[in-house]
Each structure stands twice: as C-alpha cells, then as structure tokens.
Amino acid sequence: MIRGCSQIQNPSKEPIFLFKKLIKRGYPNPNSFTLAFVLKACAIISASQEGRQIHSHVLRTGFNSSPFVQTAMVNLYAKCEEIGLARKMFDEIPERNLVTWSTIISGYARIGLVNEALSLFREMQMAGISPDEVTMVSVITACASTGALDLGKWVHKFVDKYVIKVDLELSTALVNMYAKCGCIERAKKVFDEMPQRDTKAWSSMIVGLAIHGLAEEALEVFSRMLEANVKPNQVTFVGVLSACAHSGLVSEGWRFWSSMLEFGIEPVMEHYGCMVDLLCRAGFIEVAYKFVETMPISPNPIVWRTLLMGCKEKGILEKGEFVAERLLELEPLNPENYVLLSNLYAANFQWEKVSYVRKKMKENGIQAIPGCSSIEVDGFVHEFVVADRSHQESYEIREVLRDVTDRVRRVGHDPWTSAVLHDVEDEEKKSALCEHSERLAIAYGLLKTKAPTVIRIVKNLRVCGDCHEVTKIISKVYEREIIVRDRVRFHRFFNGTCSCKDYW
DNA sequence: GTAGGGTTAG
Numbered sequence: 001m002i003r004g005c006s007q008i009q010n011p012s013k014e015p016i017f018l019f020k021k022l023i024k025r026g027y028p029n030p031n032s033f034t035l036a037f038v039l040k041a042c043a044i045i046s047a048s049q050e051g052r053q054i055h056s057h058v059l060r061t062g063f064n065s066s067p068f069v070q071t072a073m074v075n076l077y078a079k080c081e082e083i084g085l086a087r088k089m090f091d092e093i094p095e096r097n098l099v100t101w102s103t104i105i106s107g108y109a110r111i112g113l114v115n116e117a118l119s120l121f122r123e124m125q126m127a128g129i130s131p132d133e134v135t136m137v138s139v140i141t142a143c144a145s146t147g148a149l150d151l152g153k154w155v156h157k158f159v160d161k162y163v164i165k166v167d168l169e170l171s172t173a174l175v176n177m178y179a180k181c182g183c184i185e186r187a188k189k190v191f192d193e194m195p196q197r198d199t200k201a202w203s204s205m206i207v208g209l210a211i212h213g214l215a216e217e218a219l220e221v222f223s224r225m226l227e228a229n230v231k232p233n234q235v236t237f238v239g240v241l242s243a244c245a246h247s248g249l250v251s252e253g254w255r256f257w258s259s260m261l262e263f264g265i266e267p268v269m270e271h272y273g274c275m276v277d278l279l280c281r282a283g284f285i286e287v288a289y290k291f292v293e294t295m296p297i298s299p300n301p302i303v304w305r306t307l308l309m310g311c312k313e314k315g316i317l318e319k320g321e322f323v324a325e326r327l328l329e330l331e332p333l334n335p336e337n338y339v340l341l342s343n344l345y346a347a348n349f350q351w352e353k354v355s356y357v358r359k360k361m362k363e364n365g366i367q368a369i370p371g372c373s374s375i376e377v378d379g380f381v382h383e384f385v386v387a388d389r390s391h392q393e394s395y396e397i398r399e400v401l402r403d404v405t406d407r408v409r410r411v412g413h414d415p416w417t418s419a420v421l422h423d424v425e426d427e428e429k430k431s432a433l434c435e436h437s438e439r440l441a442i443a444y445g446l447l448k449t450k451a452p453t454v455i456r457i458v459k460n461l462r463v464c465g466d467c468h469e470v471t472k473i474i475s476k477v478y479e480r481e482i483i484v485r486d487r488v489r490f491h492r493f494f495n496g497t498c499s500c501k502d503y504w
Numbered sequence: 505g506t507a508g509g510g511t512t513a514g
Contacts, residue, residue, distance in 0.1 A: 003505070033506050040507075071507035102508040109509095137509035172510040203511040238512045245513085273513030280514095306514045336514095462514090488514065 002034065006041035015041035016050050023057075030057075032066035039072035048080035067093075071100050078107025098129055106138035109145075117142040118151075133165045137173045144177040147458035147485050148376045152181045168194070172201045179208025182456055182483045182490055197225075199233050206239035211489045213500045215247035234265055241274035245281060246489060248503050253278045273303050280310025281503065289319060301331040305340065312344040320344045335361070335368045373441035373459040377448045384440035391440075393447065400443040401434055408473050416466040433466045438484060442471065446478060455482040462486050468504075472496050 006015040019038040022030060030038075035058055042051040055073060063069045070093050077086035090096070090104045101124040108117035121139050124131065131139070136159055143152035156174060159166065166174075171194045178187035191197070191205045202225040209218035222240050225232065232240075237260050244253035257275055260267055272295055279288035288307055292299050304327040311320030324341040331337055338361045345353040361368070371386040384391065391397060415433050433439075438459050445455035463471075463486045475482050476496035484491045492499035 031506095036506050066506085068507045073507095075508070097507090099508045104508090106508060132508095134509045141510075167509090169510040174510090176511065198510095200511045205511090207511060233511085235512045242513060268512085270513040275513090277514065302514050304514095309514065 002041060003037040006037065006044055011041070011044045013045065013047065013050075016047060019054070030061070030063075032063050032069050035063050036066070036068040036072040039069065039076050043072070043076040043079040046080050048076075048082065051076045051080060067095070067097060067100065071103050074100065074103045074107070078103065078110070081111065083107055083111060083113065096127070096129070098132060098135070101127075101129055102131070102135040102138065105135060106141075109138040109142040112145045114142045114146045130162070131164070133159075133167055133170045136164055137169050140170070140173040140177045144173070144180040146381070147181050147374075147456075148381060149178075149181040149183055149456055150376050150379055152177045154379075168196065168198060168201065172204050175201065175204045175208060179204070179211065180485075182485055182492075184208060184212045184214065184490075197228070197230065199230055199236065202228075202230055203233070203236045203239055206236060206243065210239050210243035210246060212492070213246045213489060213503075215243040215249055218243035219249075219252070232263055232265070234268055234271070237263075237265060237267075238270045238274060241271060241278065245274050245278035246500070246504070248282050250278060250282045250284070269297065269300055269303065272297070272299065273306060276303055276306045276310075280306060280313070283314060285310050285314055285316055285319065289323075301327060301334065301337075304330065305337065308337075308340050308344070312340060312347060315344075315347050317344065317348050317350070332364070333366060335366045338366060339368050369461070371437040371459065371461045373437035373457050375441040375445050375455065375457055377444070382441070382444055384437045384444070386437045387435040388437065388440055391444070393444070396447055397440060397443045400447050401439060404439070404443060404446075404470070404474060405434055407477050408470050411473055411477065413469060413473055416464075416469065433464070433470075436464060436467050438463060438467050439470070442474060442482060445482070446474075446480065451478075451480055455480055457482065457484045459484060459486045462488065462504075463491065468498065468502075472498055 002015040002018050005018070015038060019034070022034070035054065039051065039054055042054065058064050058069055058073065070089070074086050074089045077083070077089060086104060086107050090100065093100060101120070105117050105120050105124070108120065117138065121131065136155070139155055140152065143155055159170070171190055174190045175187045178184070178190060187205065187208045191201070194201060202221065206218050206221050209221060218239060222236070237256065240256050241253055244256065253275065260271070276288050276292060279291060288310060292303060292307055304323055308320060308323045308327055311323055324337065324344070327337050338357055342354050342357040345357065372383060374381050374383045382391065438457055441457045442455060445457070449455065463484060468491065471482055471484065471493045473496065474480065475493035482493040484493070489504065490499070
C-alpha cells in the first residue's frame with residue numbers, strides 16, 4: 001500500500017502517513033521492504049524531515065544492513081539536495097553493488113557536479129562493478145551539463161563497446177546530451193533511429209532543436225509527434241514556445257499558447273516566461289508588460305528579469321526602472337539584476353545612475369558573476385574568465401587576439417562599445433571587449449586546432465553583441481566553424497553568419 | 505511485495 005500510493009501521478013504525503021499509522025499501531029513491525037518503500041516515498045517528494053526520522057528508525061531497528069534500505073537512504077539524501085550526507089552514507093556502506101553506485105552517480109549528475117559523477121564512474125569500474133544502462137543515463141546526463149562534446153562521444157562509444165542496452169531512457173539521454181553539447185545532427189540521428197518514442201523523447205528533440213534556433217524543425221517534429229498520437233505535456237510546450245521565442249515566430253507562439261488549453265495543459269511559470277521572452281525579443285515590450293501584469297500566478301524573478309532584459313535591449317528606460325524595482329524587491333541579492341539595470345542605464349548613457357547601481361552593489365556586498373568560457377582541446381577542458389591571464393599559453397593567446405583585432409578592424413568592424421558598462425574612455429572600452437572570456441577561448445581554439453575542427457565554446461553568461469559580431473567575422477576570415485553555447489542557446493558561426501540570424 | 509535512469513522558461 002505504501003509503495004502503491006507513492007507511484008501515482010501526483011505524489012503526496014499519503015505513503016508517509018500510512019507508515020506513521022503502522023508505527024502507531026505497533027504491529028506488524030516494518031521490515032526492509034517497508035522501509036525501502038517509505039524512504040523512496042520521501043525521496044519522491046523531497047521530504048527530508050520525515051526522511052531523517054525514518055533514517056533513525058532504520059538505525060534503531062538494525063535494518064541499515066539491508067542493501068535495499070542503504071540504497072534508498074543514499075537516494076533519499078541525494079534527492080533532498082543533501083549530497084554530502086548521501087556521500088557519507090554511501091562511503092559507509094561496506095558492500096556496494098551496481099545499484100548503490102548508480103544511485104550516488106545519479107545524485108551528483110542531477111545537481112551538475114559533473115567531475116564528482118565522472119570520477120565515481122571510474123572508481124566504480126576499478127571496484128570491479130560493470131555499469132548498466134541505468135548508470136550510463138546518469139553519466140550521459142553529466143556530460144550534457146558540461147557541454148563537452150568529446151566526453152559525451154566517448155561515453156556513447158563506451159555504451160556501444162560494452163554492449164549496454166540502449167533503451168528508451170538511454171536514447172533520450174543521448175538525444176539531450178548531443179543537443180546540449182552542440183551537435184544537433186547527432187541528436188537527430190539518435191532520435192531518428194529510436195524504435196519507439198514517448199513524450200519525453202519527443203520533448204527532448206523539440207527542446208534540442210529550440211535551443212539551436214531551429215524553430216521550423218522543432219515545430220515540424222511537434223506535428224509529427226501529434227501524428228504519432230503521442231500526447232504532449234508541459235515540457236513539450238516549453239520546447240515549442242521557446243522555439244517560437246528564439247525565432248521571432250510571434251503569431252505562431254500565440255497560437256500554440258492558446259492550444260495548450262485544448263490539450264488540457266495548464267500553463268506554468270516556464271510557459272509564461274517563454275511568452276514574455278517571445279514578446280520582448282520581438283520588441284512588444286508594452287504587450288509583454290501587460291501580459292505579466294495579468295498573469296494569474298505571481299511572476300517570479302525570471303519573468304521580471306526577462307522583461308527587464310527586453311527593456312534594456314530596446315533602451316526603454318522608465319519602464320525598465322519600474323521593472324527593476326519589482327525585481328529587486330523579490331531578489332535583492334542576485335548580482336545579475338544589478339548588472340542588467342546598470343546595462344540599461346549604460347545603454348541610455350546615464351553614467352551617474354550606472355555608478356549609483358555599482359555603489360549599491362558594493363554596499364550590499366554583491367559581486368557581479370564574471371564571464372567564463374571553456375573550450376575542450378584534446379580531452380582537456382580549458383577555462384577562461386574575463387581578462388584571464390592565468391593560462392599557461394597566455395602570451396600566445398594574446399598574440400592571436402591581436403591578430404584577430406587587426407583582421408576584424410581591417411574588414412571595417414567598429415567595436416560596439418555600448419556593451420561595456422563602465423563610463424571609461426572609448427579606447428579602454430575597445431580593449432575591454434577583447435578581454436571577454438569567449439574571445440580568449442576562441443583565440444585558444446584558433447591557436448590549438450586547425451580547420452575543419454569545429455571550435456566549440458561553452459559560456460556561463462550570454463554572449464555580448466560585440467563578441468557576437470566579431471565571432472561572425474572570425475568564422476569568415478579564419479574560415480572556421482565556431483559553435484558557442486551561451487547561457488540559454490546555441491550560436492553556430494559559419495562563413496560570416498550566425499545560425500541565430502542575429503535574433504537573440 | 506524490495507533500491508538506481510531520460511524532456512522544463514531568462
């Protein structure tokens with residue numbers, strides 16, 4: 001009964017209540033089955049308080065020697081964002097089996113601690129345990145979040161080499177991984193070769209195409225999904241709406257938004273976020289603002305921030321200031337909000353207000369998140385922060401950067417100094433742009449690899465306008481394909497143009 | 505009657 005009611009669609013505390021009832025009655029005593037089930041029920045709803053109580057019950061009754069209970073406890077703490085505790089439990093288990101290892105690896109992979117996940121994956125093999133398809137899903141998920149394509153390819157080869165069963169979940173993880181690592185062709189290939197596809201598989205493909213700015217294809221896949229009689233869910237529509245947003249398909253976006261209700265899907269915050277983004281990017285700031293004002297759920301910081309970003313892009317000062325106020329009320333400690341507001345002022349040449357924002361940040365002890373870009377060369381990930389000089393080959397990188405600057409100037413590019421937010425002299429602004437982390441990473445790519453190797457960059461923030469322009473030029477004058485994964489999407493630079501068609 | 509896995513807005 002406890003297990004049964006934790007497996008329904010909308011999980012609740014019901015299984016935990018049942019367990020409490022059982023304890024209150026005093027008999028029969030829970031055994032390893034009961035405990036594993038109720039721990040799992042806690043994990044599903046991240047009930048860490050109740051989980052801890054059951055943990056102490058486990059210790060009192062001696063069931064902590066059951067491998068099922070042990071694994072359930074590791075899983076519980078991993079799902080409750082207590083990875084340190086999960087690890088402690090894991091380390092204390094004397095005999096770890098395939099499932100125990102998979103549990104801890106998935107725990108790290110889920111929260112993006114990729115290196116930990118991967119080193120446990122190696123340790124597991126050294127301990128003589130062979131991974132199966134469930135383990136590999138977590139390892140592939142870890143690869144997806146790094147964006148390191150070579151690593152992902154290596155893991156895919158590993159799956160083939162050890163003849164690990166490629167089931168629905170593993171294929172979906174591969175589609176997602178290839179898409180997130182910037183190789184949409186391989187994502188499509190895996191997807192096309194799947195013998196069957198469920199909602200998550202289709203959604204993965206749609207989201208993947210959306211982040212690559214391939215809106216038409218995403219919408220085509222969506223109609224194929226409907227033809228195949230697979231029901232879309234909320235995530236599917238996040239993909240569909242974000243595809244529209246990334247390509248400026250405003251009327252299509254509205255249409256899909258309206259059709260959600262016909263599919264019986266209630267819009268959630270993510271969908272509102274997509275719609276605000278769609279409207280803002282297309283320049284309909286006023287409409288976006290009205291949309292936010294009339295939302296039936298209270299807008300979260302991301303929605304406000306999207307709106308503020310729109311105001312900044314279009315240089316709409318007053319509304320922007322008002323939006324920033326709402327945002328800072330909700331999220332006074334997020335550095336991004338201050339940077340955005342400061343950029344809004346800088347775009348309007350309001351230098352005094354720029355310094356005021358900077359001062360306010362300083363007062364509140366808030367530091368801007370530095371831009372950081374990485375590039376994988378020969379299986380090693382090189383990381384660059386803005387204005388980084390710590391790399392071993394920093395001198396050579398600077399030489400490449402100078403060459404880039406020269407050649408870019410020669411084709412008539414004038415740096416977009418408005419992308420620099422400080423009130424400094426023009427020349428200084430121009431050199432500040434050259435220090436952006438993606439420039440350093442691209443320069444390193446130019447230095448260490450030769451065409452036709454694709455230069456693949458992963459960046460933690462959005463690409464700035466000037467870097468976007470310069471990268472387009474680099475792709476032409478150096479004849480290199482460059483793929484940049486920024487905070488929200490991919491840009492594929494080739495022969496002087498970008499796949500985003502400058503709409504981003 | 506047992507434990508581990510895939511898709512989510514800026």
